[in-house]
Amino acid sequence: MSYKERLQTWRDRMSEELDRVMNFWIQHSHDEEYGGFFTCLSQNGDIYDDLKYIWLQGRQVWMYCHLYRKVSKFHKEEILNAAIKGGEFLLAHARPNTDSIKCAFVVTRDGQAVKVQRTIFSECFFIMAMDELWRTTKEDQYKEEARKTMDQIVYWVREDSSGLGRPELPGAAPVNAMAVPMMLLNLVDQLSEEDEEAAKKYEDLRKWSTERILQHIQRDGSAVLENVSDEGKELPGCLGRHQNPGHAMEAGWFLLRQAIAQSNHDLGRIAVEKFVLLPFLSGWDQEYGGLFSFQDVDGHCPTQLEWSMKLWWPHTEALIAFLLGYQATNDPQLLEHFQKVFDYAFSRKSDPKHGEWFGYLSREGKVALSIKGGPFKGCFHVPRCLYMCEEILSKLLAECDKT
Amino acid sequence: MSYKERLQTWRDRMSEELDRVMNFWIQHSHDEEYGGFFTCLSQNGDIYDDLKYIWLQGRQVWMYCHLYRKVSKFHKEEILNAAIKGGEFLLAHARPNTDSIKCAFVVTRDGQAVKVQRTIFSECFFIMAMDELWRTTKEDQYKEEARKTMDQIVYWVREDSSGLGRPELPGAAPVNAMAVPMMLLNLVDQLSEEDEEAAKKYEDLRKWSTERILQHIQRDGSAVLENVSDEGKELPGCLGRHQNPGHAMEAGWFLLRQAIAQSNHDLGRIAVEKFVLLPFLSGWDQEYGGLFSFQDVDGHCPTQLEWSMKLWWPHTEALIAFLLGYQATNDPQLLEHFQKVFDYAFSRKSDPKHGEWFGYLSREGKVALSIKGGPFKGCFHVPRCLYMCEEILSKLLAECDKT
Numbered sequence: 001m002s003y004k005e006r007l008q009t010w011r012d013r014m015s016e017e018l019d020r021v022m023n024f025w026i027q028h029s030h031d032e033e034y035g036g037f038f039t040c041l042s043q044n045g046d047i048y049d050d051l052k053y054i055w056l057q058g059r060q061v062w063m064y065c066h067l068y069r070k071v072s073k074f075h076k077e078e079i080l081n082a083a084i085k086g087g088e089f090l091l092a093h094a095r096p097n098t099d100s101i102k103c104a105f106v107v108t109r110d111g112q113a114v115k116v117q118r119t120i121f122s123e124c125f126f127i128m129a130m131d132e133l134w135r136t137t138k139e140d141q142y143k144e145e146a147r148k149t150m151d152q153i154v155y156w157v158r159e160d161s162s163g164l165g166r167p168e169l170p171g172a173a174p175v176n177a178m179a180v181p182m183m184l185l186n187l188v189d190q191l192s193e194e195d196e197e198a199a200k201k202y203e204d205l206r207k208w209s210t211e212r213i214l215q216h217i218q219r220d221g222s223a224v225l226e227n228v229s230d231e232g233k234e235l236p237g238c239l240g241r242h243q244n245p246g247h248a249m250e251a252g253w254f255l256l257r258q259a260i261a262q263s264n265h266d267l268g269r270i271a272v273e274k275f276v277l278l279p280f281l282s283g284w285d286q287e288y289g290g291l292f293s294f295q296d297v298d299g300h301c302p303t304q305l306e307w308s309m310k311l312w313w314p315h316t317e318a319l320i321a322f323l324l325g326y327q328a329t330n331d332p333q334l335l336e337h338f339q340k341v342f343d344y345a346f347s348r349k350s351d352p353k354h355g356e357w358f359g360y361l362s363r364e365g366k367v368a369l370s371i372k373g374g375p376f377k378g379c380f381h382v383p384r385c386l387y388m389c390e391e392i393l394s395k396l397l398a399e400c401d402k403t
Numbered sequence: 404m405s406y407k408e409r410l411q412t413w414r415d416r417m418s419e420e421l422d423r424v425m426n427f428w429i430q431h432s433h434d435e436e437y438g439g440f441f442t443c444l445s446q447n448g449d450i451y452d453d454l455k456y457i458w459l460q461g462r463q464v465w466m467y468c469h470l471y472r473k474v475s476k477f478h479k480e481e482i483l484n485a486a487i488k489g490g491e492f493l494l495a496h497a498r499p500n501t502d503s504i505k506c507a508f509v510v511t512r513d514g515q516a517v518k519v520q521r522t523i524f525s526e527c528f529f530i531m532a533m534d535e536l537w538r539t540t541k542e543d544q545y546k547e548e549a550r551k552t553m554d555q556i557v558y559w560v561r562e563d564s565s566g567l568g569r570p571e572l573p574g575a576a577p578v579n580a581m582a583v584p585m586m587l588l589n590l591v592d593q594l595s596e597e598d599e600e601a602a603k604k605y606e607d608l609r610k611w612s613t614e615r616i617l618q619h620i621q622r623d624g625s626a627v628l629e630n631v632s633d634e635g636k637e638l639p640g641c642l643g644r645h646q647n648p649g650h651a652m653e654a655g656w657f658l659l660r661q662a663i664a665q666s667n668h669d670l671g672r673i674a675v676e677k678f679v680l681l682p683f684l685s686g687w688d689q690e691y692g693g694l695f696s697f698q699d700v701d702g703h704c705p706t707q708l709e710w711s712m713k714l715w716w717p718h719t720e721a722l723i724a725f726l727l728g729y730q731a732t733n734d735p736q737l738l739e740h741f742q743k744v745f746d747y748a749f750s751r752k753s754d755p756k757h758g759e760w761f762g763y764l765s766r767e768g769k770v771a772l773s774i775k776g777g778p779f780k781g782c783f784h785v786p787r788c789l790y791m792c793e794e795i796l797s798k799l800l801a802e803c804d805k806t
Contacts, residue, residue, distance in 0.1 A: 040641070040706070048703045049640040096572060104572075112574030169499060169507075171515030237452040238443070300451045303443070303777040305763060306708040360708060362765060374706040 004400045006335075010342065011393035017350060018386035022067070022074065024355035024372065025060070025379040030082050034110050036089035037082075041373040044354045048371070050109040054094050056378030058125030061086040063379050065132040067387060080136065087133045087142065094126055101152040102163070106375070118166040120153045124183045127153070131190050150187060154205060157184065174230040175239070181212035182251050189257065210258060210267075213251050217274050223297050224248040224279055238303060243295040245283025246314020252276040253321040260328055268328050276321045280337060283314075288364050289344050291315060308363035312377065315345040316385035323392045357382050407803045409738075413745065414796035420753060421789035425470070425477065427758030427775065428463070428782040433485050437513050439492035440485075444776040447757045451774070453512040457497050459781030461528030464489040466782050468535040470790060483539065490536045490545065497529055504555040505566070509778070521569040523556045527586045530556070534593050553590060557608060560587065577633040578642070584615035585654050592660065613661060613670070616654050620677050626700050627651040627682055641706060646698040648686025649717020655679040656724040663731055671731050679724045683740060686717075691767050692747050694718060711766035715780065718748040719788035726795045760785050 001009070028045030029037040031052075039056045040049035064083035067074035093111025094103040103122035104113040127146045134142035156164055157180060188206045192199035215232030218225045226242045227235055234240050252275030259268035283291045290310035294302045301307075322338035325331070348365050349357040351372075359377045360369035371377070404412070431448030432440040434455075442459045443452035467486035470477035496514025497506040506525035507516040530549045537545035559567055560583060591609045595602035618635030621628045629645045630638055637643050655678030662671035686694045693713035697705045704710070725741035728734070751768050752760040754775070762780045763772035774780070 042703065048699075051640060106574075108574040113572040114574040116570065116572065167519065169516040169519065171509075171511040171517040237454060296451075300445065301773045303452075303772070303774065305712060305772065308771060309708060363771070364767075368711060368766070369706070369708065370704045371706060 007393050007397050014386045014390040020355040021383050035085035039373040039378040043370045051106050053106045053375050054103050054122040055125045058129040059380035061129035062132045065136040118164045123153050176228045178216050178226050181209040185209040185254050241297045245279040245291050246317050248275050248279035249321045250317035253324050256324050272325045310361040312357050312359040313381040316381045319385050320388050410796050410800050417789045417793040423758040424786050438488035442776040442781040446773045454509050456509045457506050457525040458528045461532040462783035464532035465535045468539040521567045526556050579631045581619050581629050584612040588612035588657050644700045648682040648694050649720050651678050651682035652724045653720040656727050659727050675728045713764040715760050715762040716784040719784045722788050723791050
């Protein structure tokens with residue numbers, strides 16, 4: 001197969017798969033009565049629970065708006081209306097306490113708070129939903145909500161976290177967990193899209209987040225560790241040795257996107273070498289294929305029960321990372337790695353009959369959980385990956401035609 | 404093999420295995436410098452983390468004292484001293500806040516609090532440690548600590564839980580989670596051993612806990628559900644349909660112990676039929692053997708990633724439940740089920756080379772995590788099971804000799 005034929009084959013599969021994935025969510029997840037989305041969906045789309053997880057509500061609103069804005073075939077009333085109803089559900093119910101920005105982690109179908117986490121992530125996905133909804137509808141209220149919430153989480157992260165409700169404990173030194181600067185960098189990108197004023201406002205935060213991510217390169221550049229000290233040093237014990245290959249690769253493409261936007265060649269090289277290639281080479285299961293969920297940098301057995309399971313999202317992040325890396329560098333080895341992940345994911349996770357991917361395979365690659373959605377899996381990683389890959393592949397194909 | 408030979412074979416295996424398991428902990432887990440125990444131990448006993456989980460500290464103190472008191476071969480200075488040093492570690496460090504009974508969930512090696520859970524379980528294992536230490540050493544301080552902490556958790560459970568720090572949320576109706584009355588019933592047994600005054604004091608709590616456990620029999624007696632409403636009704640969604648076969652069987656032998664002590668034939672029958680046989684028959688994996696960790700009573704796929712993994716402790720609880728059930732009823736089917744669980748556990752979980760059991764097998768029965776101890780696995784379920792089974796088998800053998 002020629003280079004161009006390979007690109008075409010991949011692009012067609014991505015496009016076809018994206019249709020099937022989005023059909024799954026459009027057909028099964030809309031709550032017409034209360035707004036928002038059902039995400040606890042079985043293999044064939046049946047609703048097995050009606051709780052609403054705020055991360056997933058926010059992510060689905062974002063995904064719907066993004067596709068509505070960017071892809072003509074998804075520019076449909078049905079998608080816009082569901083997104084707006086999801087946004088309104090969030091505005092009405094995400095915050096259990098009317099005088100606080102703090103969002104719930106999960107609410108009942110009709111919006112009553114069930115659980116509140118003492119972290120910033122529900123709020124982060126709330127911001128993504130609101131900002132994207134503003135870009136889609138131009139309703140200022142959504143923009144204001146996004147900006148107000150962003151100010152609050154930046155304060156919690158950089159000034160004073162006591163508002164999150166976590167007690168300070170003498171044995172728990174401050175940790176730079178990679179999720180936090182990754183999330184913030186992603187939000188800066190989101191809020192700054194075609195908005196110079198926002199880009200300026202968040203310039204310092206962008207730099208800070210990038211630096212905090214780069215602190216996770218440890219052991220003389222030979223490994224990315226998920227948690228480091230506030231000063232960027234390795235932490236003792238399991239916490240310090242913990243690795244999350246999929247997360248590192250997601251950070252990789254976040255950094256790569258920065259590098260491309262800023263024509264920062266050094267940052268691009270670090271992103272590909274340290275955050276994409278290193279975690280892939282150590283995190284790929286040589287025996288059964290697929291990316292491990294967690295590893296211990298010294299080779300100890302991780303204590304997380306699912307460490308060797310093959311989850312959907314590390315594979316979607318790897319696909320984006322390799323393709324974006326190839327687009328930036330033209331390094332052919334990245335395309336070979338992309339092929340490997342593509343073959344694994346499309347042969348084992350795709351479900352042509354019902355749509356959407358299986359999220360949880362055993363180490364050996366068998367479906368361990370048949371659910372398509374649940375408390376942590378919604379309409380986000382798979383369609384984001386398919387959309388982004390289709391877009392990059394289209395650009396690469398357009399370049400082929402030019403030459 | 405004759406009936407007596409079967410009993411002898413099992414008893415000898417239990418006894419030999421108990422020696423090997425206890426040697427593992429005695430050899431590898433004692434922290435001579437700070438007191439307490441290392442529980443993050445690899446397959447061969449190497450320490451891969453030095454955090455101290457309070458549940459496991461309390462359980463190991465309890466186990467050491469209990470064996471010291473009850474089994475002559477473990478009546479050794481080394482075991483007593485380690486237990487006392489563990490108890491003193493708990494007294495000095497389990498409570499991060501000197502003016503509160505609330506215990507930490509995990510502390511650093513030298514005892515600084517890392518994390519506090521908003522539940523009662525750290526405190527429960529603290530009580531078990533203190534009470535057993537009092538029975539072993541006759542030092543009144545330990546008894547007072549146990550009684551004082553018990554009063555507090557009974558207050559949290561039955562009067563006002565706000566001291567645990569969990570906010571009340573409108574979507575989270577009060578739940579009767581089986582773990583709570585099970586734990587309390589176990590503590591009542593612990594505190595009342597050969598102590599009529601305590602037995603009297605806790606009589607009402609014993610009844611209340613038993614009733615709260617029995618409320619988990621649902622669906623016209625066809626299933627035990629892990630969570631029910633405060634009024635003992637089935638709850639909606641995954642939470643309501645959740646089943647934990649190992650936990651139900653542990654509740655089964657807690658109830659059976661009550662029934663035997665009170666010569667309550669009806670309670671004994673319910674314990675065996677509903678809490679031992681039902682969960683075993685639905686929870687045993689017909690394809691690969693072993694007990695599932697979690698199930699959904701309607702057959703939906705559970706959302707817990709480890710639902711199909713074969714963990715150590717459901718199997719230890721099943722072994723105790725079947726043997727105690729047989730002792731109480733002479734029903735031969737219970738002995739056949741015991742054989743099945745025994746064969747599975749001893750062939751797949753035991754590690755003759757290094758001692759202690761593998762805790763985490765895949766659905767297919769392969770070792771998925773090679774660790775022998777970790778944040779949730781310490782010196783408790785395996786030796787408690789081996790000790791109790793050896794004791795019951797010895798009694799059954801003594802009865803053989805009588806007839």
